[in-house]
Amino acid sequence: MRRLLVPVLALVMILSGAQVAQAAPDPLRAYAKDTWKSLVAMTDPATGLVADNIPGDLSAPDAYTSPTNIGGYLWSALVARELGLISPREATQRVDRTLTTLASLRHHDRSGMFYNWYNPHTGDVLTVLPDGTAVTPFLSSVDNGWLAAALQVVQGGFPSLRGKAARVLDRMDFGFSFNPAATSPIGTRGLIRGGFWDTQPPGCSVASPADGVWFTCNHYDITVTEPRMATYLGIGSGQIPATAYFDTMRTLPDSCDYSWQEMQPQGFTTTHLGRQVYEGSYRYRGITFVPSWGGDMFEALMPDLFVPEAAWGPRSWGRNHRATVAAQIEHGLNDARYGYWGFSPASNPFGGYGVYGVDAMGMDTDGYPSDVEGGRYDAGFGDCRPAGPPAVYGDGVVTPHAAFLALPYAPGPVRANLAKMKSNLGAYGPGGFYDAVAVRSGTVAQRYLSLDQSMIMGALGNHLAKDVIKKAFVTPRFERAVRPLLARETFNVPAGQRLPQLGGR
Numbered sequence: 441m442r443r444l445l446v447p448v449l450a451l452v453m454i455l456s457g458a459q460v461a462q463a464a465p466d467p468l469r470a471y472a473k474d475t476w477k478s479l480v481a482m483t484d485p486a487t488g489l490v491a492d493n494i495p496g497d498l499s500a501p502d503a504y505t506s507p508t509n510i511g512g513y514l515w516s517a518l519v520a521r522e523l524g525l526i527s528p529r530e531a532t533q534r535v536d537r538t539l540t541t542l543a544s545l546r547h548h549d550r551s552g553m554f555y556n557w558y559n560p561h562t563g564d565v566l567t568v569l570p571d572g573t574a575v576t577p578f579l580s581s582v583d584n585g586w587l588a589a590a591l592q593v594v595q596g597g598f599p600s601l602r603g604k605a606a607r608v609l610d611r612m613d614f615g616f617s618f619n620p621a622a623t624s625p626i627g628t629r630g631l632i633r634g635g636f637w638d639t640q641p642p643g644c645s646v647a648s649p650a651d652g653v654w655f656t657c658n659h660y661d662i663t664v665t666e667p668r669m670a671t672y673l674g675i676g677s678g679q680i681p682a683t684a685y686f687d688t689m690r691t692l693p694d695s696c697d698y699s700w701q702e703m704q705p706q707g708f709t710t711t712h713l714g715r716q717v718y719e720g721s722y723r724y725r726g727i728t729f730v731p732s733w734g735g736d737m738f739e740a741l742m743p744d745l746f747v748p749e750a751a752w753g754p755r756s757w758g759r760n761h762r763a764t765v766a767a768q769i770e771h772g773l774n775d776a777r778y779g780y781w782g783f784s785p786a787s788n789p790f791g792g793y794g795v796y797g798v799d800a801m802g803m804d805t806d807g808y809p810s811d812v813e814g815g816r817y818d819a820g821f822g823d824c825r826p827a828g829p830p831a832v833y834g835d836g837v838v839t840p841h842a843a844f845l846a847l848p849y850a851p852g853p854v855r856a857n858l859a860k861m862k863s864n865l866g867a868y869g870p871g872g873f874y875d876a877v878a879v880r881s882g883t884v885a886q887r888y889l890s891l892d893q894s895m896i897m898g899a900l901g902n903h904l905a906k907d908v909i910k911k912a913f914v915t916p917r918f919e920r921a922v923r924p925l926l927a928r929e930t931f932n933v934p935a936g937q938r939l940p941q942l943g944g945r
Contacts, residue, residue: 467859469523471872472900476520478871478888479513479897488513488538489560493787496869496886503570505560505890507583511590512894514538515909518597519901522908532601535594539604548638550651552611553579554587556635576641581617581632581660585670588612589746589913592673596912614674617655618684624661625698626718630687631659632671632680662803663688664732664760669743675925676918685925686712690730690932691720692803699824701803702731702817707932712925721932724800725770727939729763730931734795735802736784737842738895740764745898746913750848753926759933762942764801765846769853769941771798776810776833778879780865781857782842783810786892787875787885789837796837796876811836812878835880840873841892844899851903852943872896 481498482491490513491501514535521531546565547554556578557566565577591609595602614632622631634656637645645654660667668688674680691705692698705720722731732739741761743749749757772781788794790812797808800817809815812835818828843857862868866884867877875892876885901908 466904467855468900468904471858472519472523472897472904473525474868474870475872475893475896475900476516476525478893479516479890481871482888482890482893483513483534484560487541487560487563488534489541489558489563490890491560492891493887493889494871496871496874496888498871498888501560503559503561504557504566506556506558507554507580507587509890509894510538510542511587512891512897514590515593515901515912516894516897518593518912519897519905519908522901522905532598535598536601536604539594539601539608542608543604548579548653551579551613551616552608553584553613553616553635556580556583576637576639578635578637578641580635581614581670582634582667584612584635585614585667585673588614588673589669592915592918593746593909593912596915597908613679614670614677615679616651617670618674618680619655619659620681622659622661624659624687624689626689626693627716630681630684631661632667632674632684634658634660661688662733663690664730665739666742669746672743672747672918672922676915676921678921682921682925683713683715685922686715686717686929689720690718691722693718694720696821696824699821700805701821702735702800702805702807703819704821704824712928717929719930719932722801724767724798725775727763727767727770728933728937729767729801730760730933731801731803732764732797733803734785734797734808735799735804736795736797736808737764737768737782737839737845738784741845742895744848745845745895745902745909747922748907748910748914749926752919752923753929755930755935756926756933757931759935759937760931762849762939763933763937765849766939766941767801768798768842768846769850771800771810772836772838773941775831776815776836778810778833778836778838780836780838780861780879781853782838782840782846783808784839784842784845786837786839786841787887787889788812789876789878789881789883789885794837794876796839799831812881835878835883837876837878839876839892840867841875841895841899844896847899847903850942853941 482494482501494501517531517534520526555565591605594605617633620630636653636655644657692701694705707720769781783796785795795808799807811833815833817831820827865877871888
């Protein structure tokens, strides 16, 4: 018996140590707690409207907000409740206050859409931004898409507020900005416009006397971009035809007429719902993917916070989201060799705002760079355009929210990346991760943007609370309309391509 005592005690100590390790606080929960703190600091307690941004010390939120910001606060409140950061009663009170204000905000009566800039303290529509910039009040398809998504989340996540959210959501008509006659470069018809003004703006616009508005000159014609949320919502509500999903482009055509795009796509042509679809894709450092416009994580993955794209489209989005994350990691760690990864539009560490991405992963040949200097990747375009010199990358800018968006596809690398950002870069403050950091100079954008913070909350809510945002968002009607579209398509992305960058859990 005496000889067994030491092994038994050792076993007890080992098991006790394992229990201690299991009970150790999860850093992701701490990140959520601090991120929510920043959103609370940005929110006017009287109106329930969250400001666009706030300094890193959480001292003085800016004096404007947008439909996207307001929506982000709503779904973040649901996450805060599910993670135990606030009580159910407080979450309901916060969301109720915001809904009350939303119902009273000036909006476009015929479409139910909201303007892009409001004063968060008064709810007034802004014609002059806090920096003195004069603006013509605009109604954005993209921004209203995120607000509508949030209202749908409220309906699913707050039963007592379902009717109140519905009274705002049900009047929003995404068909108002849908142009069935619009054509893309591949000849498809039916695209959603960028938005409209109800007062004639300076610059390019398309007057529609019958509607009493001036539409934007642009339409959204690319698949892997954030406007697909507005298209999903329009299809899900029956306001936009299902064919609109296939009328956007996976890539531009592979002909020399479009040799200005980042690289020559490879793919095949097929037909869905009577629409011809070119299933093009790009290839970067051995990884094949369908590109976004700028090569950033926001365009590729933000809609996936709400719509179970990978599950509903296993041969399309299920392949592409994994490849997108893998290519971002490959760029940050092995191509540019920053030591960190995660690239998406965010605050410029040297002031203002910047668009960041992986240039090779975006269709725009002068697309979103990953560094301050604008390092450019140019693979050429077959015989139509010769390749440029090898890319040189300087002071890379990583954006923490981009890493959080990758949680479903690379949880282990995400955790490691964020831990290194926090410990090595000084990228963490009282409201969680600062908005961006230039890694080689160590310059930090010490402020918080409510959109980026709400993306972090959404990603953490899905990861830690069993897809709480997706489950609240998806309705039976929406699933019946949208899921079959995603399920029928196969992107030109190999099913079994090796993606070691994704690692383990």
